[in-house]
Amino acid sequence: MPFYSSYTTGDKLFNNLKPVLDAKKLSSFALSKLANLSPTTTRKIYSDIRYIPSPDVLEKLCLTLNCNPGDLLGINSTMDVAVAVCSGV
Numbered sequence: 001m002p003f004y005s006s007y008t009t010g011d012k013l014f015n016n017l018k019p020v021l022d023a024k025k026l027s028s029f030a031l032s033k034l035a036n037l038s039p040t041t042t043r044k045i046y047s048d049i050r051y052i053p054s055p056d057v058l059e060k061l062c063l064t065l066n067c068n069p070g071d072l073l074g075i076n077s078t079m080d081v082a083v084a085v086c087s088g089v
Contacts, residue, residue, distance in 0.1 A: 007050050012076045014049040020065060020072060021046060035064040 021031060028046035032039040037060055045051050045061075053061065058069055065072075 006052055006054075008052060010078075011050060012078060013052055014074050014076070015045055015052060016049075016072050016074055017042075017045045017061070018047070018049070020067065024065070031061070031064065035060045037061075 017028075021028065028042040029039050031037070031046075032042040035042070037057060041053075041057060045053050045057075052073070058072065061067075061072055062069055
């Protein structure tokens with residue numbers, strides 16, 4: 001089963017791998033060994049928040065780190081704060 005990762009077109013989705021690993025005092029290389037992933041893959045995800053792992057890689061990361069996908073992925077809001085404040089809704 002091939003692994004793939006990509007960038008989203010809207011640049012709203014991002015990964016949180018770096019803060020999660022930093023909090024656990026774990027390097028991307030150590031994670032690659034624990035999760036049975038390529039060190040290149042884990043280093044790329046760790047160093048580039050816009051790089052989104054494939055579902056297979058995300059599953060391996062979550063199982064290894066004992067977390068949920070929402071702990072490793074985030075999304076920036078698309079709603080402008082000024083619109084929300086001035087909308088009257």
